[in-house]
Amino acid sequence: MSIPIKSNRPNAVERLRKAIISQYPLLYLLSWEEDRVERMVSSIARSLNPPLQVYIWSISQGLTLGNEAIPDTGNALAVLEYIIKTPTPGFYLLKDFHREVEGNPVITRRLRDAYYALKDRGKFLCLVSPILSLPEELKKEIYLIEILLPGDDEIAPLVDYLTNRHFKTTITDEEAKRSLINGLKGLTFSEIQHVLNGIFYGKPAFSPDIIDQILLEKEQITKKDGLLEFIFPRYRTSDLGGYATLKNWLKKRSHLFTREAEVAGISLPKGLLMMGISGCGKSLAVKTISSLWNLPLFRLDMSNIFSGGYGAPENAFRRALAAVDALSPCLLWIDEIETGIVGVKEGAQGGSTTRIFATFLTWMQEKDSMVFVAATANRIDLLPAEFIRKGRFDQVFFLDLPTEEERKQIFTIHLQRKGCDIMKFDLVTLAKTSEAWNGAEIEQAIETASIEAYNEHVPLTMMHLIKTLSQTIPLSRTMTEQIKMIRTWALQRAINAS
Ligand SMILES: Nc1ncnc2c1ncn2[C@@H]1O[C@H](COP(=O)(O)OP(=O)(O)OP(=O)(O)O)[C@@H](O)[C@H]1O
Ligand SMILES: [Mg+2]
Structure with a gap:
């Protein structure tokens, strides 16, 4: 199914409000953040004239209004019947309802009926789900809004609130505050709360080095799940050996x-x-x-x-x-x-x-x-x-096997990372011995040689390296045909990064 996704830029609340003003009775709110969606809907509901009540349904709780449970609304069909028949205006927020719709023609039919029954009656049915799954038949009736992760407009007040709570003051350094807000982008509302509470805890005041801690936490959080993984800016241009043309371009x-x-x-x-x-x-x-x-x-x-x-x-x-x-x-x-x-x-x-x-x-x-x-x-x-x-x-760049000069640079980078004194190594010999090796193999060879040296209780030397290099065959030697093919193909379409 392909429904055009309406992005929530610049503001998810505004999009939702617009959908309600435009009287779309069936809404599909695509989001991982049920709590946040509930808060958004509640805030819009309160701001309407007259304000509307927000009913919440889940398979475990049935339909509820605040603490009050509405009887006989435990299953999907029953709650739809209730919403269609009740004269009470309001928001009816249904959680995980896509599971009830999947492969169920009766529910699909009743949702289509609901569209006509709710239209212009001040009743809104919102399905909240982290994944988009709807039968083709409902495409025309349902208005889809993707609630993206919080942007500046939501992060800034939360940052103010939490810095105030922890440090009894807001951040006055505008630039630091901007970096902090940017650093939090890509996290859900509750993740932001957890991260800030955890990092602010026990600190006397806000300081800009907190931002790096936030980025590291964000990297951990986004690694777990999610389609977009944040990568901490750990590497500099100087960590990459060779590829001068590419570096210059960048x-x-x-x-x-x-x-x-x-x-x-x-x-x-x-x-x-x-x-x-x-x-x-x-x-x-x-x-x-x-x-x-x-x-x-x-x-x-x-x-x-x-x-x-x-x-x-x-x-x-x-x-x-x-x-x-x-x-x-x-x-x-x-x-x-x-x-x-x-x-x-x-x-x-x-x-x-x-x-x-x-x-x-x-x-x-x-x-x-x-x-x-x-x-x-x-x-x-x-x-x-x-x-x-x-x-x-x-630009399209082709990254070929490193040249002799580039292999010298790669050896230097990885030996220095190991804390070796580069003056004690003959880079020319190393580069000549590692003909046709790639960067990853060079790094691995240094790793292996270091283990040898460690076991001998001596510092890493040229000898360890030469021994390792002579005992290993680089991948490119066993793949000469493929590499030749890749080169011919690439050099017609890309420019050499070196
Ligand atoms: N030019 C280089 N300079 C410094 N280190 C390098 C270089 N090339 C490779 N390495 C080392 O090898 C590791 C692996 O390289 P990387 O994963 O970037 O290669 P890749 O081209 O993406 O390989 P793959 O196609 O297998 O994904 C790097 O993390 C780095 O430590
Ligand atoms: Mg790679």
């Missing part, structure tokens, strides 16, 4: 997502596609953009999109894009993008993947939000040519 664009650039009328780059050989640092390169550009990075997990846990894949994908628009300015990282569009060629989940592909292209072409897409691809042969052409990426 550096030139590092001040574009700013107020000044906007005022100067600079048009924003839309995205970057990095393809290349496995283990060469594509993912690492994406992570470095976040600190270079000073923008939050969110990773979209394509395997979650297809897991079914978020509804039909194309709906899940559209929701993720709507959510990321609301988080802007930000970076969106789509790792191994070919998994999302592979069906174009191979037919696996073909329908969904083709639609996802189309949705992505349209979104890329039309988006006016400050979202920069950094996509990576391994199986580049699976990418349709039109994806690269029409994908509207500002």
